[in-house]
Amino acid sequence: xxxxxxxxxxxxxxxxxxxxxxxxxxxxxxxxxxxxxxxxxxxxxxxxxxxxxxxxxxxxxxxxxxxxxxxxxxxxxxxxxxxxxxxxxxxxxxxxxxxxxxxxxxxxxxxxxxxxxxxxxxxxxxxxxxxxxxxxxxxxxxxxxxxxxxxxxxxxxxxxxxxxxxxxxxxxxxxxxxxxxxxxxxxxxxxxxxxxxxxxxxxxxxxxxxxxxxxxxxxxxxxxxxxxxxxxxxxxxxxxxxxxxxxxxxxxxxxxxxxxxxxxxxxxxxxxxxxxxxxxxxxxxxxxxxxxxxxxxxxxxxxxxxxxxxxxxxxxxxxxxxxxxx
Amino acid sequence: xxxxxxxxxxxxxxxxxxxxxxxxxxxxxxxxxxxxxxxxxxxxxxxxxxxxxxxxxxxxxxxxxxxxxxxxxxxxxxxxxxxxxxxxxxxxxxxxxxxxxxxxxxxxxxxxxxxxxxxxxxxxxxxxxxxxxxxxxxxxxxxxxxxxxxxxxxxxxxxxxxxxxxxxxxxxxxxxxxxxxxxxxxxxxxxxxxxxxxxxxxxxxxxxxxxxxxxxxxxxxxxxxxxxxxxxxxxxxxxxxxxxxxxxxxxxxxxxxxxxxxxxxxxxxxxxxxxxxxxxxxxxxxxxxxxxxxxxxxxxxxxxxxxxxxxxxxxxxxxxxxxxxx
Numbered sequence: 276x277x278x279x280x281x282x283x284x285x286x287x288x289x290x291x292x293x294x295x296x297x298x299x300x301x302x303x304x305x306x307x308x309x310x311x312x313x314x315x316x317x318x319x320x321x322x323x324x325x326x327x328x329x330x331x332x333x334x335x336x337x338x339x340x341x342x343x344x345x346x347x348x349x350x351x352x353x354x355x356x357x358x359x360x361x362x363x364x365x366x367x368x369x370x371x372x373x374x375x376x377x378x379x380x381x382x383x384x385x386x387x388x389x390x391x392x393x394x395x396x397x398x399x400x401x402x403x404x405x406x407x408x409x410x411x412x413x414x415x416x417x418x419x420x421x422x423x424x425x426x427x428x429x430x431x432x433x434x435x436x437x438x439x440x441x442x443x444x445x446x447x448x449x450x451x452x453x454x455x456x457x458x459x460x461x462x463x464x465x466x467x468x469x470x471x472x473x474x475x476x477x478x479x480x481x482x483x484x485x486x487x488x489x490x491x492x493x494x495x496x497x498x499x500x501x502x503x504x505x506x507x508x509x510x511x512x513x514x515x516x517x518x519x520x521x522x523x524x525x526x527x528x529x530x531x532x533x534x535x536x537x538x539x540x541x542x543x544x545x546x547x548x549x550x551x552x553x554x555x556x557x558x559x560x561x562x563x564x565x566x567x568x569x570x571x572x573x574x575x576x577x578x579x580x581x582x583x584x585x586x587x588x589x590x591x592x593x594x595x596x597x598x599x600x601x
Numbered sequence: 602x603x604x605x606x607x608x609x610x611x612x613x614x615x616x617x618x619x620x621x622x623x624x625x626x627x628x629x630x631x632x633x634x635x636x637x638x639x640x641x642x643x644x645x646x647x648x649x650x651x652x653x654x655x656x657x658x659x660x661x662x663x664x665x666x667x668x669x670x671x672x673x674x675x676x677x678x679x680x681x682x683x684x685x686x687x688x689x690x691x692x693x694x695x696x697x698x699x700x701x702x703x704x705x706x707x708x709x710x711x712x713x714x715x716x717x718x719x720x721x722x723x724x725x726x727x728x729x730x731x732x733x734x735x736x737x738x739x740x741x742x743x744x745x746x747x748x749x750x751x752x753x754x755x756x757x758x759x760x761x762x763x764x765x766x767x768x769x770x771x772x773x774x775x776x777x778x779x780x781x782x783x784x785x786x787x788x789x790x791x792x793x794x795x796x797x798x799x800x801x802x803x804x805x806x807x808x809x810x811x812x813x814x815x816x817x818x819x820x821x822x823x824x825x826x827x828x829x830x831x832x833x834x835x836x837x838x839x840x841x842x843x844x845x846x847x848x849x850x851x852x853x854x855x856x857x858x859x860x861x862x863x864x865x866x867x868x869x870x871x872x873x874x875x876x877x878x879x880x881x882x883x884x885x886x887x888x889x890x891x892x893x894x895x896x897x898x899x900x901x902x903x904x905x906x907x908x909x910x911x912x913x914x915x916x917x918x919x920x921x922x923x924x925x926x927x
Contacts, residue, residue, distance in 0.1 A: 300626030301649065301923030323627065398909050467905050491901030495915050518912065520905060573899050575817030579793050579846060579927070583724050586844065586926050589821050593919030597627030600912050601905070 283555040287568055287577070288584035290554060293561040295498035295591040297326075297514060298505075305505065312507035313514065314344070316412055317352040318401060319363075324393055324598050325413035326514040327351050328507055334379060341366040363402045371408040381510055382410050385447065390463040391416055396599040403463055413514040415598055416460065419470045420566040421490070421522045423456030423479065425544070429528055434546055435574065437567070438532050439553075440478070440539040442560070451540070453559040455566050456524065456532065457481075467492070467520050467601075475524070478539055479532035489525040496521060496569055496592040500562070516596045521566060547576050565592050609881040613894055613903070614910035616880060619887040621824035621917040623652075623840060624831075631831065638833035639840065640670070642738055643678040644727060645689075650719055650924050651739035652840040653677050654833055660705060667692040689728045697734040707836055708736050711773065716789040717742055722925040729789055739840040741924055742786065745796045746892040747816070747848045749782030749805065751870070755854055760872055761900065763893070764858050765879075766804070767866040768886070777866070779885040781892050782850065782858065783807075793818070793846050793927075801850070804865055805858035815851040822847060822895055822918040826888070842922045847892060873902050891918050 285293075298305035314332040316325035327335075332351050336344045342351050357363045375383045385407045393402040393414045409416055423438040430436055438456045442449055459474035461467065471490065475481040497518045506512030526532070532542050545553070550571075554564050569592055571577040572585075579585045611619075624631035640658040642651035653661075658677050662670045668677050683689045701709045711733045719728040719740045735742055749764040756762055764782045768775055785800035787793065797816065801807040823844045832838030852858070858868050871879070876897075880890050895918055897903040898911075905911045 299921060299923070300632075306626075492904040492906075493899055493901050495905070495912060497912065497916060523901075573819055575819050575849075578818040579821070580818075586821060586823065587921075590823060590919050590921035593916050595625060595913075595916035595920065597625070 284557045285555055286584070287554065287582060288588050290557075290559075290561060290564045291498075291568065291588050291591050294500050294517075294565050295594055296501040296504050297499035308505065309507070311349075313349070313413075315348075315350045316414065317350050318395075319353040319355050319357050321352070322396060322599060324401070325415075325516075327411070327413045328510075328512060328514070330508065330510075331380075331411045331413075334374065335370075338366070338370055341370060360400060360402060364404075367402060367404050367408070371405045374408075374411075380411060382513065383407050387462075389460070391460070392463050392601070394599045394601055398599070398601060400463075401599070406460060406462065410513050410515060413516070415516045415518055415596060415600055417467075417601060418458060418460045418517070418519045419467060419474065419522060420455045420496075420519045420563065421457040421471060421475065421524050422566065422570045423524045423526045423532060424570075425526050425528055429525075431528065435576075436544050436546055437550055437570075438479075438526055439543045439545050439550070440532070440534070441541050441543070443538050443540050446538060449560045453553060453563065454539075455563045456526075456542075458519075458563065458566075461601075471522055477536045478534060479542075480535045481524075481530070481532065485530065486524065489527075490522050491524075492520060493523050493573060494521045494569065495519065496565055497596055498562075498565070498592055498594050499596070516598065517562065518596070518600060519562065519566060521569060523570070547571070568592070610883045611881055612910070613880065613908060614914050616883075616885075616887060616890040617824075617894065617914050617917045620826050620843075620891050621920055622827040622830050623825035634831065635833070637675075639675070639739075641674075641676045642740065643676050644721075645679040645681050645683050647678070648722060648925060650727070651741075651842075653737070653739045654836075654838060654840070656834065656836075657706075657737045657739075660700065661696075664692075664696055667696060686726060686728065690730075693728060693730050693734070697731045700734075700737075706737060708839065709733050713788075715786070717786070718789050718927070720925045720927055724925070724927060726789075727925070732786060732788065736839050736841060739842070741842045741844055741922060741926055743793075743927060744784060744786045744843070744845045745793060745800065745848060746781045746822075746845045746889065747783040747797060747801065747850050748892065748896045749850045749852045749858060750896075751852050751854055755851075757854070761902075762870050762872055763876055763896075764805075764852055765869045765871050765876070766858070766860070767869070769864050769866050772864060775886045779879060779889065780865075781889045782852075782868075784845075784889065784892075797846075797848055803862045804860060805868075806861045807850075807856070807858065811856065812850065815853075816848050818846060819849050819899060820847045820895065821845065822891055823922055824888075824891065824918055824920050825922070842924065843888065844922070844926060845888065845892060847895060849896070873897070894918070 314327040316327045387406040389406045390403040391409045395401040425436040444450045457478045475486045500515040503511040640653040642653045713732040715732045716729040717735045721727040751762040770776045783804045801812045826841040829837040
């Protein structure tokens with residue numbers, strides 16, 4: 276589909292390909308390169324829980340009291356002795372802190388003092404690790420993304436409007452880019468809905484009672500991100516499987532989102548045409564573009580008749596991840 | 602989640618696993634068995650367009666003026682000489698009719714005199730084949746499925762209701778099972794929306810003006826079906842990649858669907874609780890169950906808090922198919 280802007284940079288499917296980057300098994304050559312260039316990260320019972328780059332596996336060899344690295348099988352496996360979550364948390368905490376203090380990896384400069392959860396096949400926590408460190412392990416990370424919108428029937432001109440924030444220019448990641456109304460990572464011990472309520476207050480000043488009354492969970496998106504496609508020999512190739520729970524929040528016209536933390540610069544109220552133009556211009560943080568494209572599809576604003584790559588778009592943002600999950 | 606019935610037969614994820622059956626690449630052993638047990642069906646330029654069983658490939662060996670069968674590469678490839686759609690249509694028509702008259706395959710007893718389209722990577726038609734015959738080729742088939750519903754704000758008791766038909770007991774396939782309000786295969790030359798309008802009239806007596814005013818396309822589901830999992834040596838194992846375009850149709854309370862053909866026995870108006878009970882009882886045709894589960898998710902009636910296998914459900918019904926598509 277065409278956005279209105281003359282200097283369109285991205286088609287919608289191109290935006291989606293920016294977040295769902297890892298090749299699929301049917302892309303035989305690229306998938307083969309991925310398989311032979313990476314390590315499988317395994318739980319102590321052999322369950323696959325992540326994809327790790329060789330530069331990370333290499334450093335893990337120094338920690339045989341935590342994992343065993345097999346260069347033939349290309350696996351990094353948590354040792355059987357670590358059969359309790361407490362013992363695993365402790366070992367990975369030690370390693371994370373050591374690597375942080377030694378500046379082993381650039382990504383650890385983004386240390387957040389926030390724990391992320393890796394799950395068992397039974398959907399219970401298997402391991403808690405520092406958010407920045409989880410990126411090195413190639414495990415699934417979770418977030419919530421909320422579309423705050425004025426539905427057509429409540430809108431002055433009868434057209435749906437989305438509340439779109441601009442990220443603070445001071446944010447370390449994606450400063451000044453457009454974002455979803457509210458979004459945040461799922462840090463331990465918050466559940467999906469608790470994270471929602473917390474972030475709605477912090478990022479948009481919305482109180483819990485309003486959120487509870489007007490929000491619905493309408494789906495989930497998932498994809499496997501790499502900053503640079505087919506790079507397996509430096510940190511730009513870190514493999515990041517992501518799951519984002521999607522909520523739609525009805526915004527009454529009189530309800531104006533107001534940032535209460537410093538993460539948002541400003542909120543804009545945009546119609547669909549403006550959203551499409553700004554998507555095409557590449558103004559949205561890429562995974563937020565994915566969330567908005569999913570919103571447009573679910574609400575009937577983007578159809579097979581308008582977008583030739585419709586099926587690829589829908590499929591890529593609902594990728595089946597080969598790991599246990601929440 | 603629990604349905605109300607005491608004798609629940611299926612969880613929701615079990616229903617989804619009935620339609621998305623073919624193993625994924627990360628299920629290494631089962632995927633390996635699939636790969637070595639089947640043939641890749643290739644376009645004349647080498648593009649993968651289907652997965653074929655050996656019993657079909659075997660019969661294609663008699664038709665070297667149409668395809669070449671390579672037992673080492675395990676491919677059935679349309680010969681380069683068939684470089685126009687007309688030439689391909691003709692050859693495949695001859696083969697389909699010959700096999701039908703010889704009773705080569707049981708599935709050809711379901712001959713429909715309806716053409717299905719196989720697509721180029723550019724989303725243009727590559728080949729037209731009889732609907733029943735397409736099942737032997739393992740190519741994508743397309744349909745439209747329509748959820749006719751009374752939204753809460755129009756409903757007497759303030760709760761959403763779905764119109765659910767029972768299939769005629771005379772239908773050759775899935776007689777007497779529950780279905781989506783309207784559904785049908787996409788036969789040539791009808792487009793997605795045209796098929797919608799046609800089927801809404803035929804199956805529910807809804808006129809085009811009403812449909813146009815009240816329908817939205819809200820997504821698409823895709824999956825790879827086999828009647829029997831991991832069977833590759835008889836027709837029950839035929840590989841059927843399916844794409845169903847999903848529409849939601851607002852039904853005003855005074856609008857009562859009435860079958861105009863003989864495919865529907867009766868229409869029921871059901872609340873969500875009844876729908877869930879009947880899903881759990883296995884009363885719905887399986888792919889229609891998938892469409893309803895997608896509806897429940899999109900409308901916020903089925904959330905991660907209610908369904909542990911939520912992510913698997915969402916991912917499986919949005920499977921990326923390794924073939925070109927519409």
